[in-house]
């Protein structure tokens with residue numbers, strides 16, 4: 861979704877931080893308000909918007925990559 865958004869000129873930020881809201885005491889209320897179907901769990905959120913700034917990509921961090929051949 862992030863790549864698709866980028867291809868349309870829309871910026872995005874992946875967010876995992878909302879997860880506790882989906883497991884906390886108001887989880888049922890939140891799920892109902894968002895219309896989350898039963899059987900689906902929160903994994904990540906993706907905020908979308910038009911960027912007001914641009915920055916270069918990070919350098920490749922080879923030490924963080926595991927290649928499976």
Ligand SMILES: Cc1cc2nc3c(=O)[nH]c(=O)nc-3n(C[C@H](O)[C@H](O)[C@H](O)COP(=O)(O)O)c2cc1C
Pocket residue numbers: 873874875876877878904918
């Ligand atoms: C699975 C996942 C969850 C993330 N959750 C958050 C988040 O909850 N809050 C946040 O500020 N950034 C979160 N990030 C990082 C942002 O999506 C984004 O990569 C970062 O803010 C961009 O910083 P950078 O360009 O310096 O890497 C998450 C990234 C990943 C891959």
